[in-house]
Amino acid sequence: MFAAFGGNVNKNVFLSIFILSALIAAGSVIYVFLNYNRASNPESSQRPKLVIYSYSSFVDSFGPGPEIVERFKKICLCDIEVVDVGSGGLLLERLRLSPDRQVDVILGLDQLNLKTALKTHKWKNIRLSPKDFVPELKPSVYSMFIPFDWSPMTFLSRKPIAAETDMRTFLSRQENKSIALQAADLSSPGLQFMYWMWSLAQNQKEPLSQIAGLLKPKIHSMSPEWSGSYSFFQSKAADTVFTYLTSLVYHREKKENFNYGVFTDGHTAQIEYVGIPEQCMSCGIGEAFVEFITSPEIQKIIMAKNYMLPSIAGVTAGTEFEKLPKLKILPLENMDAFSDDQKNIMTEWKAATGE
Numbered sequence: 481m482f483a484a485f486g487g488n489v490n491k492n493v494f495l496s497i498f499i500l501s502a503l504i505a506a507g508s509v510i511y512v513f514l515n516y517n518r519a520s521n522p523e524s525s526q527r528p529k530l531v532i533y534s535y536s537s538f539v540d541s542f543g544p545g546p547e548i549v550e551r552f553k554k555i556c557l558c559d560i561e562v563v564d565v566g567s568g569g570l571l572l573e574r575l576r577l578s579p580d581r582q583v584d585v586i587l588g589l590d591q592l593n594l595k596t597a598l599k600t601h602k603w604k605n606i607r608l609s610p611k612d613f614v615p616e617l618k619p620s621v622y623s624m625f626i627p628f629d630w631s632p633m634t635f636l637s638r639k640p641i642a643a644e645t646d647m648r649t650f651l652s653r654q655e656n657k658s659i660a661l662q663a664a665d666l667s668s669p670g671l672q673f674m675y676w677m678w679s680l681a682q683n684q685k686e687p688l689s690q691i692a693g694l695l696k697p698k699i700h701s702m703s704p705e706w707s708g709s710y711s712f713f714q715s716k717a718a719d720t721v722f723t724y725l726t727s728l729v730y731h732r733e734k735k736e737n738f739n740y741g742v743f744t745d746g747h748t749a750q751i752e753y754v755g756i757p758e759q760c761m762s763c764g765i766g767e768a769f770v771e772f773i774t775s776p777e778i779q780k781i782i783m784a785k786n787y788m789l790p791s792i793a794g795v796t797a798g799t800e801f802e803k804l805p806k807l808k809i810l811p812l813e814n815m816d817a818f819s820d821d822q823k824n825i826m827t828e829w830k831a832a833t834g835e
Contacts, residue, residue: 529559530765533575534587535568535668537707537786544785552772556765567705568668568752572597575757582759584766587628587773589753590668591812592675594625595819602758606770612793617751619812625753628773629788632749632807633672635659635741636713636727637720646745647680648691654698660709660718661702664829668750669706673722674829676748679814683745688825692832702835724750725807726787729800746810752788 532549539545539562549560565574568588575583589597597603603624617627635641639658641650662670677695681688700718703709713721725747731738754773756766772778779790789801796802818825829835 527559528762530584530762531561531582532585532587533563533565533571533583536564536566539564544782547781548778552769558765567666569666575601582761583757584760584762585756585769587754589755591751592671604756604763606756606767608771611774613791614793617791620751625755626770627751627791628754629782629786629791630751631724631726631788632747632809634725634747635720636723636738638738639719641739641741644742644744647743651694651698656697657700658719659698660700660712660721662706662709663702663704666704667706672748672750675818678825679810680745682814688828689832696833725804726789730787732800747807749809
């Protein structure tokens with residue numbers, strides 16, 4: 481699964497530094513390899529720079545990004561530029577528009593756009609120390625894309641939701657214009673929702689338009705970002721919102737209780753990945769950053785501030801995240817077919833929902 485540490489040293493590499501970063505997490509010490517490139521001027525004493533592209537809620541002041549960046553600066557001895565691309569669904573487009581720019585880390589891809597990422601860009605293999613990924617993610621760890629968090633997805637509602645229901649029954653019981661959703665062509669959660677409905681239609685051997693027809697009158701809004709749809713829910717403009725199961729933890733911390741859907745026909749789940757594009761300039765530091773964010777200590781920060789489940793096993797122990805219900809997750813075998821036909825599926829989806 482993972483390439484081993486080591487290999488030939490590129491002639492443009494000025495210094496290869498082994499950093500022992502004393503990041504104490506459950507009594508362990510994380511070893512991080514950093515390779516500093518000095519291609520243009522080997523004698524330069526200028527600090528290297530790491531450029532990270534990510535999405536708004538990760539890099540905003542309330543997200544995990546600022547704390548993670550400050551901690552990493554202390555061990556990488558580098559400058560860090562974080563570029564906020566807006567929604568995670570725009571990461572690949574922003575990378576496409578930056579062919580000549582330094583981009584070292586793309587943080588926030590999800591499993592539904594990895595195939596597109598491979599088709600449209602070249603990526604580095606990422607060398608990591610051995611990791612104990614959670615069982616749900618072990619089949620979804622790749623040499624070029626490393627998962628750093630994940631969550632099953634469902635509906636949260638201030639209205640009652642029947643326990644152990646199926647999607648069609650749930651939709652038939654919703655009031656018109658009551659569900660806040662995200663746009664599939666602009667946001668990662670919106671794409672996840674389209675994939676969920678498409679998968680359920682595939683399982684029933686029916687056209688996507690059939691389940692979309694049940695959904696259409698129930699739609700309150702389709703926002704370009706998750707935060708927009710969630711603001712409709714929090715302001716009570718919409719009774720129900722498509723969101724992460726881990727949103728329950730946020731509300732429980734605030735002593736707020738909402739109903740959530742448990743669907744017998746299965747749930748979609750978003751897996752968020754980090755990758756290093758071929759055009760990177762501080763590639764070794766980027767690799768060290770991936771090592772850093774998959775350490776247990778940093779995984780706890782991501783869990784607590786991004787409100788997502790960690791990719792590394794054992795991190796949720798003793799937290800509210802450990803108490804979340806276990807949902808049935810849809811199998812992954814439909815994902816390739818979805819990715820291959822995504823353009824046509826999107827066209828059908830927009831026509832059926834009026835998006």
